[in-house]
Amino acid sequence: MTASDTHWIDFNRDADTGIESLRAHFRGHAYDPHFHDDYSIGYTEQGVQQFRCRRQVQRSTPGNAFLLEPGEVHDGEAPQQDGFTYRILYLPRDWVHGQLAGLFDTLPDQFEWHVDATLSTDRRLIGSIAASFLAVHQNEARIVRDACLDQMLIQATGHLHWRRRDSEARQPLLAERARSYLHAHADEDIGLSEMAQALGTDRFRLSRAFKAAYGLAPHAYLIQWRLTQARRLLALGQTPAQVAADLGFADQSHLGRWFRRAYQLTPADYRRRCTGLPD
Structure with missing residues (x-):
């Protein structure tokens, strides 16, 4: 764990899957605008977690899950004095696609997972994220991690839709x-x-x-x-x-x-x- 007067970070990386798990607390400024190559899925544990994403200011509070696609630019800050605490999993894109191909009988050719909305209040989704986070972060037995992650992916698909890779997302x-x-x-x-x-x-x-x-x-x-x-x-x-x-x-x-x-x-x-x- 790393810490300062305004924040602390507890970070781990699963060697088998490449999934990174992070629990952190911030006061004031947290992150400059940046993006990840991974799918980011997590939830706010305490406080107000404010970030800009998709040209909107998002405010996540306890009971909110958040989902970001690879490449989505976002920042982070705490608008309230007590700061915010959150848990997040960074899921490698290739790992996600491999798991989905095993979970579902049919998938579109050259598919991408597209997040419909950045924030969600789905309790089942949040529960599945929490269980997956603990399984990965605490290095539970592999069979436990696999079961938790499968359930999280199944819950998450209710907030996502498939799109052809480099088709709907095509830019000028x-x-x-x-x-x-x-x-x-x-x-x-x-x-x-x-x-x-x-x-x-x-x-x-x-x-x-x-x-x-x-x-x-x-x-x-x-x-x-x-x-x-x-x-x-x-x-x-x-x-x-x-x-x-x-x-x-x-x-x-x-x-x-x-x-x-x-x-x-x-x-x-x-x-x-x-x-x-x-x-």
Whole structure:
């Protein structure tokens, strides 16, 4: 567990599934805008948990569950003095799709799980999240974890619908091409004018189209994309210095500053919690 005067974090990662479980408390500012490559599903335990997502201010209170898709930009803050406490599971996308393929006889080709509404008051869903969290976080027997997670996925499907991958979610072509460009050159020192020239437009049109589609300016998206890749590499055991060099951060300190702002953990602490390796 890590702690400060305003927050504490209890974090664990399941080696078998890659599922991350986190229980945390925050006062005041919690997180800068960021996104995850995983499905995020959790519930508010105490206080008012306020965050911006889908261009709306969401206020989650005890009795609320929240569900976020991979790539959904959100932040976090406590609007009340006592702060808020929550529990959350980060479910790897490939793991989710593999489990659903086993739970359901028929699934659409190239499906994605689409969250209908960010917040829910479904008591059965919250109960299934709570049971799954404890099973994963406390490293219960594998058969117990599997049973709890299966029940949670079944309950969650009542708040989701299937969509074809990259069909309904398709963004304007310029924004999609720009995101692909960022992914392909993520380890380079990319200039906005250079990027716009490569895409046959100017940087002002590019920035407007990208922010309208993804909720972040290109430079902010690039940092967040690098951070999601940093989590993956750190969980595999790479050192923060290696990760910083591989992903285009100026140095390890540069990676550390952004990582703490997004996740309230240092890269070394995250790596240690995922792998057991020393800092």
